[in-house]
Amino acid sequence: MKAQRYAATLLAGALFGFGLSVSGMVRPEVVLSFLYFQDFGLMLVMGGAVLVVLITYTFAPRLMVRPWLDDHFHQHPSVWNRDTALGAALFGVGWGLCGVCPGPAIAGLGTGNWSLLWALIGISLGALAQGFTAK
Amino acid sequence: VYALGLVLGALVWWLGFAGGASQATQVPAWQLITGGFLVGYGSRLANGCTSGHGICGLGSLQWPSLLAVLTFMATAFLTANLAARWLT
Numbered sequence: 001m002k003a004q005r006y007a008a009t010l011l012a013g014a015l016f017g018f019g020l021s022v023s024g025m026v027r028p029e030v031v032l033s034f035l036y037f038q039d040f041g042l043m044l045v046m047g048g049a050v051l052v053v054l055i056t057y058t059f060a061p062r063l064m065v066r067p068w069l070d071d072h073f074h075q076h077p078s079v080w081n082r083d084t085a086l087g088a089a090l091f092g093v094g095w096g097l098c099g100v101c102p103g104p105a106i107a108g109l110g111t112g113n114w115s116l117l118w119a120l121i122g123i124s125l126g127a128l129a130q131g132f133t134a135k
Numbered sequence: 136v137y138a139l140g141l142v143l144g145a146l147v148w149w150l151g152f153a154g155g156a157s158q159a160t161q162v163p164a165w166q167l168i169t170g171g172f173l174v175g176y177g178s179r180l181a182n183g184c185t186s187g188h189g190i191c192g193l194g195s196l197q198w199p200s201l202l203a204v205l206t207f208m209a210t211a212f213l214t215a216n217l218a219a220r221w222l223t
Contacts, residue, residue: 028162035215053194080199087181090173092207096214098170101185118164122171130179
């Protein structure tokens with residue numbers, strides 16, 4: 001059971017990394033050109049992903065008695081408060097500045113783009129700093 | 136383990152489909168590291184990023200996630216366009 005879960009996690013990660021690379025989202029230039037309103041590829045990639053998740057989240061719990069690797073389905077509710085608003089705004093500023101978000105920063109290393117290590121260092125420091133400032 | 140998968144999946148694409156050509160970026164390092172810092176801080180504070188709020192949140196119809204996506208899209212548009220005007 002435990003090994004199966006690790007395998008599923010690894011496979012899901014690999015699939016996500018593969019998709020991000022195929023769609024070009026691992027390249028900051030592609031993301032930035034979306035933010036300059038020049039290339040709407042990101043919209044299609046994200047829209048497509050949302051659609052697949054929507055279908056899965058809607059139908060899987062109805063069609064299956066229990067998931068493959070757990071004994072029941074979980075919910076992961078998101079909340080709206082000042083932290084979410086402020087965090088999302090800060091995230092946007094950073095994203096607009098460098099064109100990198102956490103997924104592609106990690107996946108991009110697999111495409112031999114070592115300069116993404118800078119972004120990854122920044123992300124780690126930022127997340128660490130948030131951990132220190134939170135209470 | 137998930138992060139390892141991400142790197143592996145991208146590696147498969149890079150070597151198998153893109154001919155292993157280097158994918159270096161033109162974005163300067165200081166922009167990557169400061170932008171990255173804000174991305175890391177912001178996504179942890181907001182409990183999610185483009186994938187978390189954008190894909191999983193919207194896909195499971197969570198309205199707070201929609202607000203978060205609209206917020207970071209708006210600030211990202213602003214920053215990217217201002218940065219393009221002032222920095223290059």
